[in-house]
Amino acid sequence: MEEAEVTAVMFKALGDPVRLRLFSKVASHPDNEACVCDIADVGVSQPTVSHHLKKLKEAGLLVSERRGTWVYYRVDPGVLAAMGKLLTVPAAA
Amino acid sequence: MEEAEVTAVMFKALGDPVRLRLFSKVASHPDNEACVCDIADVGVSQPTVSHHLKKLKEAGLLVSERRGTWVYYRVDPGVLAAMGKLLTVPAAA
DNA sequence: CTGAAGCTTTGACATGTGTCTATATTGACA
């Protein structure tokens, strides 16, 4: 898979308002981590939230971990570095 | 239109490999500007290129200008600032 | 005024996506 494809997957994942809100909520929580129940209020049904979180995971933007009854989502540590690198190139041009 | 919607439109526009390549090519040309004929070699037909450039324009990422026979696309000046702002928030959290 | 080059628009089609309801899974606790 080429670089454009990989990068596009990340952009695509953030290209939906619901997913962007979910990601934003996780990113702005303490430790960049939040339980699903903390962020699920985004205007769609619970299964839809779950579906979007799965997409964000598949895109490499979030990682998840189960702790008891709750599932916590956290921003993948490599994400900010990856996006920062993307911006550096056109900025220098 | 809320902020998440507006921002999502930009991400969505870059969420396609062909559009990402087109944007990247424009951004890495001198003066962040390129004629369609300079960047059209992205593996799809010419009408499809035109279609994607239109989407990038609608998303506010590119602007276009006709000079004689050629049409030049340029990175919208506000784009880098907008994306930089987006990254600052989660980075500070 | 024609012809050709450079782009865009139109129309059609297959595929992808977001959403829901219903159902399943997982873990805590009585």
Next chain:
DNA sequence: TGTCAATATAGACACATGTCAAAGCTTCAG
């Protein structure tokens, strides 16, 4: 064990999207 709370999965459906071939504009050269 049985039940409840928290998430996930499955299935279905309407709608959006990416692609191409064909036709339409624009502009310049002759």
